[in-house]
Amino acid sequence: MEKKQFQAESKRLLDLMINSIYTHKEIFLREIISNASDAIDKLAYKSLTDDKVGLNRSDFKIVLTPDQIARTLTISDNGIGMTKEELEENLGTIARSGSLQFKQDMDQDKKADVDIIGQFGVGFYSAFMVADKVTVTSKAYGSDQAWRWESEGAEGYTIEPAEKAGVGTDIVLHIKADTDDEKYGQYLEQYRLDDLVKKYSDYIHYPIQMLMHKSRQKERPADAGEDYKPEWEDYDQWETLNSMVPLWQRPKNEVTAEEYNNFYKEHYGDWEDPMSVIHVHGEGQVEYKAMLYIPGHAPYDFYTREYEKGLQLYSSGVLIMDKCADLLPDHFRFVRGVVDSADFSLNISREVLQHTQVLKIIATNLEKKIKAELLKLQKDERAKYETFWAAFGRQIKYGVLEDYGIHKDMLKDLLLFHSSKDGKLTTLAEYRQRMPEDQQYIYYACGESVDQIARLPQAERILDKGYEILYLTEEPDEFIMNGLGAWDEKSFKPVTDEDALPQTDEEKAASEKKAEESKDVLTFVKETLGDKIKEARVSKILKSGAVCLTADGPVTIEMEKYFSRMDPERAQGMKAQRVLELNPDSGAFAALREAVDSDPEKAKKYAELLYDQALLIAGLPLEDPAAYTELVCSLMK
Numbered sequence: 347m348e349k350k351q352f353q354a355e356s357k358r359l360l361d362l363m364i365n366s367i368y369t370h371k372e373i374f375l376r377e378i379i380s381n382a383s384d385a386i387d388k389l390a391y392k393s394l395t396d397d398k399v400g401l402n403r404s405d406f407k408i409v410l411t412p413d414q415i416a417r418t419l420t421i422s423d424n425g426i427g428m429t430k431e432e433l434e435e436n437l438g439t440i441a442r443s444g445s446l447q448f449k450q451d452m453d454q455d456k457k458a459d460v461d462i463i464g465q466f467g468v469g470f471y472s473a474f475m476v477a478d479k480v481t482v483t484s485k486a487y488g489s490d491q492a493w494r495w496e497s498e499g500a501e502g503y504t505i506e507p508a509e510k511a512g513v514g515t516d517i518v519l520h521i522k523a524d525t526d527d528e529k530y531g532q533y534l535e536q537y538r539l540d541d542l543v544k545k546y547s548d549y550i551h552y553p554i555q556m557l558m559h560k561s562r563q564k565e566r567p568a569d570a571g572e573d574y575k576p577e578w579e580d581y582d583q584w585e586t587l588n589s590m591v592p593l594w595q596r597p598k599n600e601v602t603a604e605e606y607n608n609f610y611k612e613h614y615g616d617w618e619d620p621m622s623v624i625h626v627h628g629e630g631q632v633e634y635k636a637m638l639y640i641p642g643h644a645p646y647d648f649y650t651r652e653y654e655k656g657l658q659l660y661s662s663g664v665l666i667m668d669k670c671a672d673l674l675p676d677h678f679r680f681v682r683g684v685v686d687s688a689d690f691s692l693n694i695s696r697e698v699l700q701h702t703q704v705l706k707i708i709a710t711n712l713e714k715k716i717k718a719e720l721l722k723l724q725k726d727e728r729a730k731y732e733t734f735w736a737a738f739g740r741q742i743k744y745g746v747l748e749d750y751g752i753h754k755d756m757l758k759d760l761l762l763f764h765s766s767k768d769g770k771l772t773t774l775a776e777y778r779q780r781m782p783e784d785q786q787y788i789y790y791a792c793g794e795s796v797d798q799i800a801r802l803p804q805a806e807r808i809l810d811k812g813y814e815i816l817y818l819t820e821e822p823d824e825f826i827m828n829g830l831g832a833w834d835e836k837s838f839k840p841v842t843d844e845d846a847l848p849q850t851d852e853e854k855a856a857s858e859k860k861a862e863e864s865k866d867v868l869t870f871v872k873e874t875l876g877d878k879i880k881e882a883r884v885s886k887i888l889k890s891g892a893v894c895l896t897a898d899g900p901v902t903i904e905m906e907k908y909f910s911r912m913d914p915e916r917a918q919g920m921k922a923q924r925v926l927e928l929n930p931d932s933g934a935f936a937a938l939r940e941a942v943d944s945d946p947e948k949a950k951k952y953a954e955l956l957y958d959q960a961l962l963i964a965g966l967p968l969e970d971p972a973a974y975t976e977l978v979c980s981l982m983k
């Protein structure tokens with residue numbers, strides 16, 4: 347029979363499992379049972395609309411059969427089964443959500459292997475931690491032919507036709523021989539298996555059954571005499587090992603943090619504990635239970651198209667949809683979890699479901715709960731909230747802008763921005779609270795990084811006044827300021843605005859005088875630079891800096907940068923109208939003035955140079971870097 351090779355990535359994971367020194371090898375059982383339960387979910391869902399399945403909900407089960415003599419443990423399910431192609435695809439390759447991340451983490455830190463195995467849902471291959479051969483016999487629903495997949499590890503696997511009565515899958519683990527360090531035989535002992543099911547798979551909502559071999563006292567015969575000694579007999583009895591109550595159906599105070607976390611890691615392919623769990627029992631118009639998780643970090647594909655949002659939707663313990671997108675608004679698409687409500691009919695179609703009032707009511711409630719949980723973190727566990735923010739803050743920011751801003755009131759309290767105050771992140775409410783009486787506006791400045799903004803010449807005069815500035819470093823930030831407009835009656839103001847600070851009449855008169863005196867220099871600069879700028883102006887916003895660039899009109903410099911990153915073609919029409927601001931009190935300005943009078947050729951070079959400097963400070967590309975260097979060199983002569 348032909349031996350097929352595992353795909354490279356699968357082979358690595360398999361190698362890791364086979365040679366694992368991980369001490370909690372017992373988790374293999376939870377992984378296999380969890381797959382069996384998923385497979386039953388799929389067939390159970392089908393049976394709701396397809397009479398041909400011929401099974402009732404109560405017929406579904408998972409059966410464990412240990413065989414001490416053959417040294418095998420068989421896990422059987424009557425779920426959806428796998429075709430030949432599915433066996434190849436599912437067991438020959440890893441295509442699971444977390445696998446890529448898993449691999450990356452392994453590459454980064456070999457030592458992390460051991461921990462990752464325990465925490466991450468490592469899936470089917472974990473069987474190879476305890477078995478030296480695995481045989482999977484499966485018959486897919488709707489197919490007459492069963493297939494047997496078999497592998498002794500990294501060397502490859504075989505697939506051949508097989509006999510199997512009903513639909514479903516039998517997984518036979520050929521348990522490894524005991525060694526001095528590891529007693530693999532424990533996985534053939536019924537009480538150990540019973541314990542493991544209770545520990546890891548108790549909430550699986552299909553019965554996990556095992557034929558238990560037991561002994562009991564025989565009934566005392568009616569005619570037993572005085573000297574009767576109790577007699578014992580052996581008997582076999584099917585037992586259901588798990589309580590089958592899903593975690594979310596249990597009262598909150600009876601679920602341990604470990605149980606919550608294990609459920610999360612197993613189901614959502616994460617190796618880290620979640621940041622928060624929200625367990626809700628909703629009553630009122632609609633009755634439902636929900637168990638929601640806020641992950642501690644963004645999944646590797648979170649900011650890609652591949653990531654699918656949604657919660658698992660159950661009706662009275664039956665899974666009716668795996669990723670119900672309508673239960674989560676886009677801004678909270680990072681949330682994972684489960685919703686269970688008897689108010690959904692079991693065979694509701696996806697199309698109808700989307701429009702039900704029940705779904706809308708639950709979604710609205712959950713949105714509020716998630717927000718409340720995030721605010722609680724923000725208030726009580728700031729470091730955690732900042733970790734959350736680093737992972738998902740951008741999503742919240744986009745949420746403020748999406749759908750023409752209708753979510754902004756829901757989300758604005760969650761926003762964090764960098765601030766000049768101790769270089770920390772701040773909420774808008776905290777900023778507002780710190781504002782001195784005489785401060786009229788909430789100031790912000792935009793740029794590529796906090797360090798770069800902090801050194802912007804435009805920021806100096808505001809900082810010198812002792813006012814705080816929000817440092818906006820991300821694309822949506824400036825749009826958010828425009829969208830929100832104000833916070834608690836104080837409007838947002840860019841530091842580049844001339845009237846960002848109130849001016850006395852004397853100050854106004856003085857600056858007008860300076861503008862008047864500099865008119866000839868400004869005209870010269872404008873003529874030299876031509877269309878590159880709309881205007882050269884005596885700056886009212888610079889303190890010690892010589893030059894900076896601001897924009898007239900609705901498109902700001904940061905917006906221009908954003909548009910040209912998003913769509914360079916169309917961005918041509920989205921250019922800021924550039925204003926070159928010059929500080930008349932600077933040495934550079936004095937030199938320029940002098941050159942305008944005595945050496946106009948040199949003055950032209952100065953004007954070009956000042957413009958280029960302003961571009962650099964603004965984080966804009968030089969139009970012609972070669973010309974710029976020539977210019978600098980010519981002035982050094």
Ligand SMILES: Nc1ncnc2c1ncn2[C@@H]1O[C@H](COP(=O)(O)OP(=O)(O)OP(=O)(O)O)[C@@H](O)[C@H]1O
Nearest residue numbers: 381382385427428436442467468469470471515615
């Ligand atoms: N008992 C089974 N019945 C039907 N299909 C199965 C069974 N066991 C495994 N599979 C299929 O094999 C695939 C791979 O299983 P594996 O445990 O490696 O990953 P997973 O279950 O997708 O991910 P994870 O374990 O991280 O949740 C499953 O997605 C499923 O399609």
